[in-house]
Amino acid sequence: MTAGAATVPAQAGTKNRPAPVVTRAGLDPALVAGRGAIVDFLEQEAENARTTGTVIGPDRTAYTLPAEASGRRAVKLLPGQHVEFTLPKAANAITVRYSIPDAPNGGGITAPLDVTVNGKARKTMTLTSEYAWLYNQYPFTNDPNADLLHPDWWITECGCVPAATTPFPVISKPFRPMHFYDEQRLLLGRTYRAGDTVRLTAPARSNAAWTVIDLLDSQLVAxxxxxxxxxxxxxxxxxxxxxxxxxxxxxxxxxxxxxxxxxxxxxxxxxxxxxxxxxxxxxxxxxxxxxxxxxxxxxxxxxxxxxxxxxxxxxxxxxxxxxxxxxxxxxxxxxxxxxxxxxxxxxxxxxxxxxxxDSTISRLHIRHTKVGIWFDGPMDNVRVTDNVIVDQIADALNFHTGVTNSVVSNNVIRNTGDDALAMWSERTANAGNTFSRNTIQSPTLANGIAIYGGTDNTVSHNLVADPVREGSGLHAGARFGAEPFTGTLRFTDNTVVRAGTYELNWNIGLGAIWLYALDRSIDADVRVTGDHYLDSTYNAIMLVSEWSVKDLWSINGVHFKDVRVDGTGTSVVSGRVAGSASFENVDARNVGAVGVNNCGSFNFPPTGSEFTVVDRGGNDGGGAGGPWLAPWLLPNTITCDDRPPVVAPPAPAPW
Structure with missing residues (x-):
């Protein structure tokens, strides 16, 4: 059972069956109350079900099947094996998130998955990997045997620029496989009761060498x-x-x-x-x-x-x-x-x-497009609510250029190939928009929610889980030619879990929330209030600039208040930029390294770091190294450890 997962009591007549374990983004729903979308389905992770297969994970290493799975674990079935779920409530429909192998030369395969309820009424789903399995460098390829798409780019794996390397570096193929999962829905043909069992079997006749089951959603469709x-x-x-x-x-x-x-x-x-x-x-x-x-x-x-x-x-x-x-x-x-x-x-x-x-987009199910919803403004007053957007090659939704006074709320998003939700203020600022109460799971690249410039935008009450590579849960970036941040940018009452991913190009870990000054400084009023950062792989909070512009840009005016940090692989705060941030009532526990990793802009002057930490009181807790915001860290003690050892924290628990 996943730590913290909630069990639902089995119904009468099912005493020999285990109680179903219901989660939200792989967590006990009590840990994320009030955050994320309110939905009409119940999520069950395969690793909590009965199986004759093998649980894989946990693993957060990019290019692996567990890393892209919800909760970073799944179940691998060989032909003839099964995983069996107990329905927590009456249901007549299921959604299965799965992965099967690619074809040897790319392009995908199909394979059967048998579905039975209480051992009867067999239906067969035809699974496919035709929309999964990308490889290589951006913008990726479907060919697992391809050479480097960009022979002059930095390659982290060999620490080299290939065009300047003699002999030309040999890469293992397939190079950087990713985007493994897909999902399918199935109407069961009748309504089954709570306590009935749904068995998913990779039949012996399957041509897939293995079938990975990540999760099952069950619901009663009207x-x-x-x-x-x-x-x-x-x-x-x-x-x-x-x-x-x-x-x-x-x-x-x-x-x-x-x-x-x-x-x-x-x-x-x-x-x-x-x-x-x-x-x-x-x-x-x-x-x-x-x-x-x-x-x-x-x-x-x-x-x-x-x-x-x-x-x-x-x-x-x-x-x-x-x-x-x-x-x-x-x-x-x-x-x-x-x-x-x-x-x-x-x-x-x-x-x-x-x-x-003056438009609405409601209760759609969108999959296998490039971007689920991409709006090119200027435009005003659109409401995007109660949708499911899954299995995208790029974003789930992007407000691009001058989208104003609009709301994206109560949507479920899984398996995007780029930012799940983004506001990109290219040429014209996005303004007065809100992303609220959305659930985002397993973006395979980039961020759960990303704001690139703009004026008076809000990100609130969202649940973001399991970003995989080169991004993280929440992001504010002065990059991609975006207009500057002005007014107030608010991140309020969000929960981010198992985030803080590995940045491939920098070869470091990011924060569960990170602010990035690349094209210009960030000096707007940025307020982060009430967020929870749970089980962060590296840092919980990061403020950073690119090395090439580190002495040009800064980040100032960022205020963190009433924030909870439950588990970090490294620090609570990583400052890798000039500027400052204030902290008030930021409570932390299970911190893997020094509470504040303060590198500033890496000039290391004798007066202290170029990044200043302002203590506004009430900042409690820490880890084995002591209080996360100890007095000796203030205001700008240099504590720079570029790549501290990662200490895996325990699973999140009630505060």
Whole structure:
């Protein structure tokens, strides 16, 4: 059982079955109360279930299956083995997060997974690795046998710049495998009771050498929604079997709905759509995202589009902001399933895109697109709520350029290939936005939530778990050409668990929250209040600048208050920049190294570090080395240990 996980009492008649263990992001739900999305499913980690397979992990080393698993552990099944879950509540549907091997030369395979309930009613899921398994350097490749994509880049593994190395360095292949997991949903065909058992079996006939099961979500899905007074896409020629392309039928239904002020209704079915559907002043509703699936192939364009795209694919797009954008768009209750298997940054192959002001995106399920939702502003007042966005090649959502007064709330995000949620103020500042009560799990690259410049934005009550590489849980970065931070940036009442990842290029560990001055100084009012940083792999808090600009930029005006740090592999605070930060009522325990690792900007003047720690009182606790904020550390004692030994902390527990 995962430390701190919650057991749900078994129901009557199930006394010989173990009580199910329910978690949220691999933790006891009591440890994350009030943080993250409120959802209608219950999460069960495979390592807490009964199995004839092998538990793998824990491991936080990038390029490994456990590192990308929720809670950093999973169950590996060989053909003929199974894992069995006990339902904690009545359910008629499950979601399985899994991994199977790639094909030897890339491109993925398919393999069966048998599902039985109480030993009966067998259904077979067809698992795939066609949307998983990326390799090599950014922007990655599907070819496990590829040579270096960038022969002149620094290679941490050999500590060299290959173009300057003689002989040319030999890399092990596949080089840097990642993005191992995918997930699938299954309607069970009837409602089962709490205490019934769901067994997942990798059958002996499987062509997969192994099948890894990470977790199972179970839920009771409501019947399909029906809207009678609507522009029903079937009346305009849409094909719910998915055999014919329905894009033109969607266009006709939208045009009719705009004239008549009706809602476009998409009944249960799978609809093939292989291009963008342009939406403006329209409401489109499905029967529920388990029933209405809009699915498309990625299509190569004969010549690049004006925006640089070389492919198109399924997606709902507002008009371009340069054309005035779209308004009054409302999308709800359907699934968008793309066909994106590689990262091409110029491609517009996102689930939702364009500019949409005064709009809502609700209760969608989006997977296998490049970015689930990418908004190019300027635009104002969009609400993105109650969605599930999984298995993306890049971000789950990005507010790019001048998105204002908008909210992203109560969404579940897993397995992104870049920042899960981002605000990127390129050219025009994002302002007055809030990311709140979202649950983010296992971003394989970059951060859970990242804010790049902007004015008066808020990140609150989110739950971020298990970032893997070159990023961490929460991030504020003066980088990527973003406009400066102005006004107040707030991080409030978030929980970050098993974060503080390894930064590949610097060869150091990051903080669970980290602020980074690369393009300019950060001197706005940054307030971090009420956050919990649990089981941080390295530091809990990091303030840092790039070596090449360390004497140009600083970070000032950052205030930490009422923060809890439960377990760090190294320090509570790592200062690797000039500037200052204040701390008030920051309580810490199970600290692996000195509480403050103060390197400043690495000039080591006799007057002390260029980074100043301000003690505003109430900073308690620490680790084996004593109080984390001991008086001798103040205000700027140099305590620089570039790569201190990592001491794995115990699992989080009630405070």
């Amino acid at each position: 019947p399909p929604k029906v809207r009678l007074l609507a522009a029903n896409v079937l009346a305009f020629g849409a094909d719910p079997s998915g055999r014919r392309d329905s894009a033109d039928a969607f266009d006709r239904a939208i045009a009719f709905a705009q004239r008549t002020r009706l809602t476009v209704y998409v009944p249960p079915g799978t609809y093939q759509v292989n291009r963008h559907i342009i939406v403006d002043n329209v409401t489109i509703e499905g029967a529920g995202n388990w029933y209405t699936i809009i699915k498309g192939r990625e299509v190569a364009l004969d010549e690049p589009a004006p925006d640089g795209s070389v492919h198109t694919g399924v997606g709902f797009y507002g008009r371009d902001a340069s054309d005035g954008g779209s308004r009054n768009v409302h999308l709800a209750d359907f699934a968008v399933e793309g066909d994106v298997r590689e990262r091409i940054d110029t491609d517009q192959v996102n689930g939702i895109g364009g500019a949409m002001s």
